[in-house]
Amino acid sequence: MSVAPRSSNYMSRPSSSGLVDVIDLILDKGLVIDIYIRVSLVGIELLTIDARIVVASVDTYLRFAEAVNRLDITQDRSEGLPQLVNDMQEGGARHKTRGALEGVKEKVTDLIGGDGEEDEEEQEERPRRRTRPARKGREQ
Amino acid sequence: MSGTLPSDSACYVYGIVPADAPVPEEVLGVGDPPAPVVPVQHGEVAALVSEIDPRRPLGTPQDLIGHARVLDAVAAGRTPVLPFRFGAVVRDAAAVTDELLAPQQERFLAALEGLEGFAQFTVRGAYRQDRVLREILEQRPDVARLREEIAALPEDASRYQQIRLGELVSEELTARARADADELAARLGPLAAATARADSSADQPVNASFLVAEDSWEEFERAADGLAATWEGRIDLRLLGPLAPYDFASQLVDARGRDSWD
Structure with a gap:
């Protein structure tokens, strides 16, 4: 690659996109081939897309409340990437990628081994407690 | 080339590049295992494709990352590229030429020119x-x-x-x-x-x-x-x-x- 990421002092500058970033970057983005090709389009089963699940807000709110209640105000250390944020991804803006994340989860450990983004992947893909039945992406 | 029965091979399409663009070598794309990424050229444009087995569902982490890895490698090499949405699969290379590149050449070319340097x-x-x-x-x-x-x-x-x-x-x-x-x-x-x-x-x-x-x-x-x-x-x-x-x-x-x- 001709552009080596330069060192940045304050932000993270991954040299390749990890799984979570890739999902956000590419799903539902780019040219749609169906517009151009009709006859020879091959319909392939996709493990990812779809799965737009609407989650009751109450569920979301309760998790926020829990986080605020847990907060120790006397302590001013503020550390660690939010588990809440991870939880929120399921109930929040990322419904559309849920299917992908589910299908993907089983393989995340393989991936972490080889992808050079260990910390981040671990943070973002850390298993979380589910309050709803998981919708499984179909593995082959 | 254009078989009519379900076959064990199809063309995964990553994106469109100028016909003279260098192809990212040794970048692993989509598939298990990923086949080499090759250009299918027509006139002044080319599609970057690789062979996949159409019977295997797409969407594993390797597939998703492979799709982005190919396209991003092209972009990082300062080649303009028009990415397709994940999961674009066409029967074979002939169909890519006849149904995609030939009819849309002008349009793709204009877009690629606009992307030059971005x-x-x-x-x-x-x-x-x-x-x-x-x-x-x-x-x-x-x-x-x-x-x-x-x-x-x-x-x-x-x-x-x-x-x-x-x-x-x-x-x-x-x-x-x-x-x-x-x-x-x-x-x-x-x-x-x-x-x-x-x-x-x-x-x-x-x-x-x-x-x-x-x-x-x-x-x-x-x-x-x-x-x-x-x-x-x-x-x-x-x-x-x-x-x-x-x-x-x-x-x-x-x-x-x-x-x-x-």
Whole structure:
């Protein structure tokens, strides 16, 4: 690659996109081939897309409340990437990628081994407690 | 070439590049195992494709990353590329030429010309949860009061208050996220030819993509780092790129060239 990421002092500058970033970057983005090709389009089963699940807000709110209640105000250390944020991804803006994340989860450990983004992947893909039945992406 | 029965081979299409573009070598794409990425040329444009087994469903992490890896490698090599949406599969190379490249050549070419020298950069940020929640408690006495109220009640008796507290926090986070996203767009937007903002949400307050000309890449990165410094300890910022123009390709093809943002 001709552009080596330069060192940045304050932000993270991954040299390749990890799984979570890739999902956000590419799903539902780019040219749609169906517009151009009709006859020879091959319909392939996709493990990812779809799965737009609407989650009751109450569920979301309760998790926020829990986080605020847990907060120790006397302590001013503020550390660690939010588990809440991870939880929120399921109930929040990322419904559309849920299917992908589910299908993907089983393989995340393989991936972490080889992808050079260990910390981040671990943070973002850390298993979380589910309050709803998981919708499984179909593995082959 | 054009068999009519289900076959064990099909053409996965990554994107469109100029016909003379170098093909990223040894970059693993989609498939298990991924076949080499090759160009299918027609006139002045080419599609980057690789062979896949159409009987295997697509969408494993390796597939998703492979798709992006190929396209981003092209973009990082300063070659304009029009990415297809993940999962574009055509019967064979002949169909790519006859049904995709031949009829659309002019259109693709115009879009590629408009992209010359540009790549996408995507900036994402997540809140440090504790820090931002603390801010909210400090600045919103009503939220702090509700929290104390809940602490004094047995858990079973406070469900309503819990929901209300979470709702207030959620609203406040969303409002802050919007303000932070506005600031990001204001600081970095002027350095880009085009900006695509994702909706701000509490979990991802900052998430926007920018189409940046090559000679501004360094300046853009410095500006993003400057913003990260401003937000240090509060928002963790990440910069991805140069990437294929995932957020801009459709718009560009429809507009048939660069007129849309010059």
